[in-house]
Amino acid sequence: MIRIGIVGYGNLGKGVEAAVANNADMKLAAVFTRRDPSSMEIASPGAEVVSFGDIEKYKDKIDVIINCGGSATDLPETTPYISRFFNVIDSFDTHARIPEHFANVDTKAKQAEKTAIISVGWDPGMFSVSRLYMNAILPNGKDYTFWGKGVSQGHSDAIRRIDGVIDAKQYTVPVEEAVQKVRSGENPELSTREKHTRECYVVVEDGADKARIENQIKTMPNYFADYDTTVNFITMEEFKANHSGIPHGGNVIRNGFTGLENKTKHTVEFSLKLESNPEFTGSVIAAYARAAYKLNKAGIYGCKTVFDIPPSMLIDADDDYIRAHLL
Amino acid sequence: MIRIGIVGYGNLGKGVEAAVANNADMKLAAVFTRRDPSSMEIASPGAEVVSFGDIEKYKDKIDVIINCGGSATDLPETTPYISRFFNVIDSFDTHARIPEHFANVDTKAKQAEKTAIISVGWDPGMFSVSRLYMNAILPNGKDYTFWGKGVSQGHSDAIRRIDGVIDAKQYTVPVEEAVQKVRSGENPELSTREKHTRECYVVVEDGADKARIENQIKTMPNYFADYDTTVNFITMEEFKANHSGIPHGGNVIRNGFTGLENKTKHTVEFSLKLESNPEFTGSVIAAYARAAYKLNKAGIYGCKTVFDIPPSMLIDADDDYIRAHLL
Numbered sequence: 001m002i003r004i005g006i007v008g009y010g011n012l013g014k015g016v017e018a019a020v021a022n023n024a025d026m027k028l029a030a031v032f033t034r035r036d037p038s039s040m041e042i043a044s045p046g047a048e049v050v051s052f053g054d055i056e057k058y059k060d061k062i063d064v065i066i067n068c069g070g071s072a073t074d075l076p077e078t079t080p081y082i083s084r085f086f087n088v089i090d091s092f093d094t095h096a097r098i099p100e101h102f103a104n105v106d107t108k109a110k111q112a113e114k115t116a117i118i119s120v121g122w123d124p125g126m127f128s129v130s131r132l133y134m135n136a137i138l139p140n141g142k143d144y145t146f147w148g149k150g151v152s153q154g155h156s157d158a159i160r161r162i163d164g165v166i167d168a169k170q171y172t173v174p175v176e177e178a179v180q181k182v183r184s185g186e187n188p189e190l191s192t193r194e195k196h197t198r199e200c201y202v203v204v205e206d207g208a209d210k211a212r213i214e215n216q217i218k219t220m221p222n223y224f225a226d227y228d229t230t231v232n233f234i235t236m237e238e239f240k241a242n243h244s245g246i247p248h249g250g251n252v253i254r255n256g257f258t259g260l261e262n263k264t265k266h267t268v269e270f271s272l273k274l275e276s277n278p279e280f281t282g283s284v285i286a287a288y289a290r291a292a293y294k295l296n297k298a299g300i301y302g303c304k305t306v307f308d309i310p311p312s313m314l315i316d317a318d319d320d321y322i323r324a325h326l327l
Numbered sequence: 328m329i330r331i332g333i334v335g336y337g338n339l340g341k342g343v344e345a346a347v348a349n350n351a352d353m354k355l356a357a358v359f360t361r362r363d364p365s366s367m368e369i370a371s372p373g374a375e376v377v378s379f380g381d382i383e384k385y386k387d388k389i390d391v392i393i394n395c396g397g398s399a400t401d402l403p404e405t406t407p408y409i410s411r412f413f414n415v416i417d418s419f420d421t422h423a424r425i426p427e428h429f430a431n432v433d434t435k436a437k438q439a440e441k442t443a444i445i446s447v448g449w450d451p452g453m454f455s456v457s458r459l460y461m462n463a464i465l466p467n468g469k470d471y472t473f474w475g476k477g478v479s480q481g482h483s484d485a486i487r488r489i490d491g492v493i494d495a496k497q498y499t500v501p502v503e504e505a506v507q508k509v510r511s512g513e514n515p516e517l518s519t520r521e522k523h524t525r526e527c528y529v530v531v532e533d534g535a536d537k538a539r540i541e542n543q544i545k546t547m548p549n550y551f552a553d554y555d556t557t558v559n560f561i562t563m564e565e566f567k568a569n570h571s572g573i574p575h576g577g578n579v580i581r582n583g584f585t586g587l588e589n590k591t592k593h594t595v596e597f598s599l600k601l602e603s604n605p606e607f608t609g610s611v612i613a614a615y616a617r618a619a620y621k622l623n624k625a626g627i628y629g630c631k632t633v634f635d636i637p638p639s640m641l642i643d644a645d646d647d648y649i650r651a652h653l654l
Binding site: 015017018019021022023024043095098099102119124126128129130131132133135136137138139140185256258259260262264265266267268269270271272273274275276279280282283284287290305306307308309310311312314315316319320322323324326327 | 466638654
């Protein structure tokens with residue numbers, strides 16, 4: 001049994017917890033938290049709830065730590081720290097800072113003879129792996145990534161910070177016409193506005209100025225100004241009934257050309273339709289936790305990404321079995 | 328430059344040749360043939376055409392051999408033989424005999440300190456890798472593979488062997504209703520007949536008995552009897568104009584469940600739409616030839632499959648670049 005520790009018990013931590021419960025070769029040993037452990041209840045019977053400050057004491061009791069902190073300020077600090085004592089997985093998703101984060105974790109993990117895999121999930125993660133396979137196989141081509149329809153936590157938070165807003169959910173929606181154009185084999189140049197729209201569902205205080213709020217959303221730089229945005233004001237009842245889930249998904253599509261004159265066209269697509277983003281992300285992470293465990297046993301240390309992991313290391317089955325049944 | 332040798336110059340050999348030409352880090356050194364080399368012209372300037380009997384002499388002139396023979400009788404003999412002298416890739420696709428073929432190649436390759444990757448292409452190959460990722464991430468679920476719309480060489484050959492038939496092409500066509508049912512998240516039980524239909528385009532001799540030929544096709548055991556088959560008799564002109572290509576494609580779809588009660592549904596799909604089956608297969612093989620070369624340089628010997636290869640080894644780019652640009 002691979003003994004798993006989870007750091008952070010938010011949506012992603014709970015998604016990982018469920019994934020661990022669904023993998024027969026894994027067991028949740030402990031959840032580490034910065035809150036008061038005695039105030040917290042977790043779903044897994046038999047797992048401890050421990051203060052994050054005590055994590056080093058669990059060095060010999062846990063095989064892989066799954067770090068479910070946020071990318072902005074938490075993971076850059078905690079993943080290198082954790083990799084001094086444990087094999088560790090995180091879902092670091094600040095694309096521009098990946099090289100720096102990788103280098104920091106790599107140094108610590110190598111010193112400690114631990115194995116870390118960073119930026120695991122679906123984007124970065126499964127979408128990245130798909131882009132890599134597609135680019136390697138079809139070097140002459142162009143790829144497109146569409147996200148949604150799904151909830152963007154960052155955009156929902158941005159709306160909630162507006163004065164008069166009680167709650168809000170923002171869905172990123174791919175423009176169907178653009179997806180179809182790419183899928184049909186065209187390689188169009190698409191602006192930001194042509195690829196995705198943004199749909200907002202907003203609950204406001206009684207008597208709030210809806211026109212002002214709608215305008216503040218639609219003109220918000222970085223978040224909404226470059227998109228066609230629709231704002232729907234709804235009641236808290238409707239919000240709870242229809243917008244309490246965290247669905248997501250998307251597509252990676254590459255059109256590539258082969259042949260001596262590069263005229264033969266191929267379209268490769270990988271797509272996801274997810275009822276729960278954190279549960280699916282947690283499931284991807286659980287598979288890579290297995291790989292980190294196997295790599296460490298094999299004496300392969302340092303920081304890795306999804307690009308470095310042979311697919312066979314992800315599954316709870318031996319090589320003879322997968323060659324006979326999945327090849 | 329990775330020096331490539333191709334064994335066999337049929338459709339697949341030509342597809343590999345074009346793929347090698349489109350990869351900046353590869354060069355075609357020689358094509359090996361059982362025909363008279365002096366009778367053969369190949370598309371690549373500068374590459375030699377050599378009798379297969381002389382292949383051992385090229386031991387130090389070629390880094391990876393791509394074996395484009397047939398799975399039925401050729402590859403089980405020649406891939407183990409070639410792996411005594413070269414790193415080698417094949418596209419062995421007789422699913423039931425993969426374990427045996429793997430063991431034979433593994434023994435020879437290890438003795439010679441060579442690296443072989445067998446069963447490379449899209450099915451087995453990219454579809455297998457997709458099934459593995461999906462099964463590892465969503466252990467509770469069910470996957471479906473649909474093939475087509477595309478040309479089945481074996482079925483076309485079977486029709487051509489019927490008395491009175493001049494030429495024929497058979498398309499395997501997935502039943503759209505079944506694909507949609509799976510894609511919408513249902514996990515239906517589907518019979519062979521419910522998954523695919525078979526469309527045949529047949530050119531016959533003047534005065535041939537079309538009713539007899541149609542009946543022979545539709546009742547042919549193993550090939551057509553279990554399917555809904557349509558037979559279209561066409562002229563040679565129409566055949567040449569509309570049925571000279573070798574398109575193919577298909578989808579792997581897995582519906583899986585997560586959450587503490589396994590009630591949250593996710594749909595993962597990988598799909599291909601290929602204008603030329605051999606050119607795409609050749610492109611996949613070229614990427615895995617690169618991986619075999621890198622693995623061998625790293626001292627990793629023996630037989631491998633697509634399951635064993637880290638995605639990063641497939642691409643002509645270094646790890647820093649792919650982390651910065653594709654993750």
